[in-house]
Amino acid sequence: MKVLELKDVHKIYDKTEVEVHAVNGVSIDFIEGEFAAIVGPSGSGKTTLLNMIGGLDKPSTGVIFVDGKNLTKFKSSEIIDFRMRNIGFVFQSYNLIPVLTAKENVEFIMNLQKWPKKDRDRRTMELLEAVGLGDRGNSRPAQLSGGQQQRVAVARALATKPKFILADEPTANLDSASTYNLLDIMEKLNKEENITFIFSTHDARVVKKARRVITLEDGKVVSDITH
Amino acid sequence: MITKTAWKNIWRNKVRSMVVIASVTIGIFAGVFAVGVMDGAIKQRIDSALKNEVSHIQVTHPDFRSNNDLKFYIENSDQVTAALMEVEGVEAIADRKIVIGMANTASKSSGVRINGVNPIDEEKVFSLYNEVYPESGGYFSDNVGSGYAFIGVNLAKSLNIIRYIITGEVLNSLAENGIPDEVIQKLSPFEGKRYKNEKSFKKEMRSVLDPKEEAKYGYVIKDEAQNFSKRARLTLTFLDSNNNQTGGRFRIAGLYDIPNSMYENMEVFITGDELEKLVGFPPDVSHLLAIRISDVDDAGLVAKKIKEIYPGLEVMTWKELQPDLAMMSEMTASMYGVFMVLILAALAFGIVNTMLMVVLERTKELGMLTAIGMNKKKVFRMIMTESVFLSLTGGVVGMIVSKVIIMLTARNGISLAGMEEGFEEMGFSAHIYPEIGPEFFGIVTVLIIITGILSSVYPALKALKLDPAEALRTE
Structure with missing residues (x-):
């Protein structure tokens, strides 16, 4: 089932002296439960594409359909609500809230969605166990390693059972062991919860694990291979 | 969750938050303590005026107050008094006969208002009998x-009844009061010398003491050197x-000392019987009926009832008699409010600056929060709550410090003797x-919360304007 559809999407940054065509006519679809990697060199438009899929940025032209709804027509308040309910983000530099514990970080969005405490606690423990941090719920981000912080970020992204997880260079700051560990966890959750994972990366280890690899160059899709 | 996160956020940079909290604490303490001192002074003034000078309600002949002519008296004073005692709320009435005259001693004279009083009734309405200057004698009831x-300390000074003498006893007492030896040695050559008045005494002191010594110890020296002769007399x-x-010679029963030098200079008390004989008043007349009521807030109500009974007499409440005090009493709350608003407005700039730094430092995090679905309302609320917590923490500490200091200083008072x-x-x-x-603390708390909210508006709007994609790219 097609859950995400991009049609001739362009993104042009024209605020600087030189106009930058970051995404140049991308048309791709994603089906439910995909584990896909968008790869390409720096400046190829990976992050911009991911931001547009996540509603953080608007395409200059073209349309993005999510579950048949045109994301580009959403008002800004609708987009925020859409993100909260449908998308989980994993960032390169983890971006956890430093003053909250791992548990509080994971349950943050559930709180925003006003989940009952009982359900919140159950889901938080379930996710922390799933990412192998069941015993570190009360630790603050500063007390965790980079790999552990990124696992908390994945747990946070999955908390409200979103349709997609958009992960922007999730392994860029991790060592090999942490990278493989994180990828295994994400793959397992992808299969168990049937959540669509889309990575932007230039990490060969991620590419190797992905079941679909979309290559971007100068903002254009140059290859789209499903394994 | 937002409240909890906001509270934790303010402790991210402990030093910065503590600086803001300390500034709010000091500002609130300064404001509340200053208001406490002003309020205390004003309440003391009003309390002293009601107890010693004006009472709660005064009844006079309608022309007496404007003319001060002794012929404008209330006839059948006893009957009027008895009728007024029946009015609900009236607790006590003192009647006075009043004439304008001169007080004279061998060297000085001064214009005064002579009040002929019934000491027993007076004690039920006024508290002047309790304000006797130490070792100056007593009230009428102490003198057979x-x-x-019974005259004021200031009048006694004006009439040279109080003199200044440096005796061996005075020098010993100064030493006991902690006056340094070198100051006492400077004063010792004047032992036994008498000064007719304060001016000549001060002049002599200035000739031996340096300005610093005079400023620091002058008041104590003057106080100790004051000498009142119990055999002093005056002619009215x-x-x-x-x-x-007409007139008569009077011994000084005692001196009253209240914090109103004008009243002390003007008002002289003798017994009503003596004044009646000297002036030749017909029996059973009074110029003034001073009334004490059970609840001072009911003065207007009780005065209205009295006016209904005696429409031909002039009935005035203390607020009408002393409009300056009434204004103080009624305007203080709003004046204090304005005072606190000004202090908080100054503090608000510091809070705005801090919150702007907070938003700038957390640009990436705010971008992340928006990305994961925290809407603008909640981002605004979080920034606002942090700002309110910062100001409220400082405010609460400031109010606790103020309350403790006010309680401590209220025990013995603050002396501004100089x-x-x-x-x-x-x-x-x-x-x-x-x-x-306690109601003032309530008002201050509300003002602090409003300050916190207003201080957060600009930084919070800055946070709302952040583009999440750009914010996430911030390093």
Whole structure:
């Protein structure tokens, strides 16, 4: 089932002296439960594409359909609500809230969605166990390693059972062991919860694990291979 | 969750938050304590005026107040008094006969208002009998016999009844009061010398003490050197009911000392019987009926009832008699409010600056929060809550510190002895007992919360304008 559809999407940054065509006519679809990697060199438009899929940025032209709804027509308040309910983000530099514990970080969005405490606690423990941090719920981000912080970020992204997880260079700051560990966890959750994972990366280890690899160059899709 | 996160956020940069909290604490303490001192001084002034000077309600002949003519008296005073005692709320009434005259001693004279009083009734309405200057004698009830006058300390000074003498006893007492030996040695050559008045005494002191010593110890030295002769006499002269000059010689029963030098200079008390004989008043007349009521807030109501019973008499409440005090009493709350608003407005700039730094430092995090679905309302609320927490924490600490200091200083009061003369000229005591009502803390709390909210608006709007994609790219 097609859950995400991009049609001739362009993104042009024209605020600087030189106009930058970051995404140049991308048309791709994603089906439910995909584990896909968008790869390409720096400046190829990976992050911009991911931001547009996540509603953080608007395409200059073209349309993005999510579950048949045109994301580009959403008002800004609708987009925020859409993100909260449908998308989980994993960032390169983890971006956890430093003053909250791992548990509080994971349950943050559930709180925003006003989940009952009982359900919140159950889901938080379930996710922390799933990412192998069941015993570190009360630790603050500063007390965790980079790999552990990124696992908390994945747990946070999955908390409200979103349709997609958009992960922007999730392994860029991790060592090999942490990278493989994180990828295994994400793959397992992808299969168990049937959540669509889309990575932007230039990490060969991620590419190797992905079941679909979309290559971007100068903002254009140059290859789209499903394994 | 937002409240909890906001509270934790303010402790991210402990030093910065503590600086803001300390500034709010100091600002609130300064404001609340200053208000406590002002409020204490004003309440003392009003309390002293009601207890010693005006009572709660005064009843006079309608022309007496404007003319001060002794013929404008209330007839059948006892009957009127008895009727007024029946009015609900009236607790006690003191009647006075009043004439304008002169007080004279061998060297000085001064214009005064002579009040003929019934000491027993007076004690039920006024508290002047409790304000006797130490070792100056006592009130009428302490003196048997006639021919006594009860006058103010300031009048006694004006009439040279109080003199200044440096005795061996005074020097010993100064040493006991902690005056340094070198100051006492400077004073010892003047032992036994008498000074007719304060001016000549001060002049002599200035010739031996340096300005710093005078400023620091002058008041204590003057106080100790004051000498009052219990054998002092004064003559009161005035016109009788036939406009003939009359008067009498009086011993000083005692001196009263209240924080109102004008009143002390003006008001002289003798017994009503003596004044009646000297002036030749018909029996059973009074110029003034001073009334004390059970609840001062009911003065208007009780005065209205009295007016209904005696429409031909002039009935005035203390607020009508002393409109300056009434204004103070009614305007203080709003004045204090304005005062606190000004202090908080100054503090608000510091809070705005801090919150702007917070938003700038957390640009990436705010971008992340928006990305994961925290809407603008919640981002605004989080910034606002942090700002309110910062100001409220400082405010609460400031109010606790103020309350403790006010409680401690209220025990013994704050002495501004060096400025006593200036204060008493305005009717205020130089010994202030700060006080503050719990309702004021409520008002300050609300003002602090409003300050926190207003201070957060600009930084929060800055946060709302952040583009999440750009914010996430921030390093």
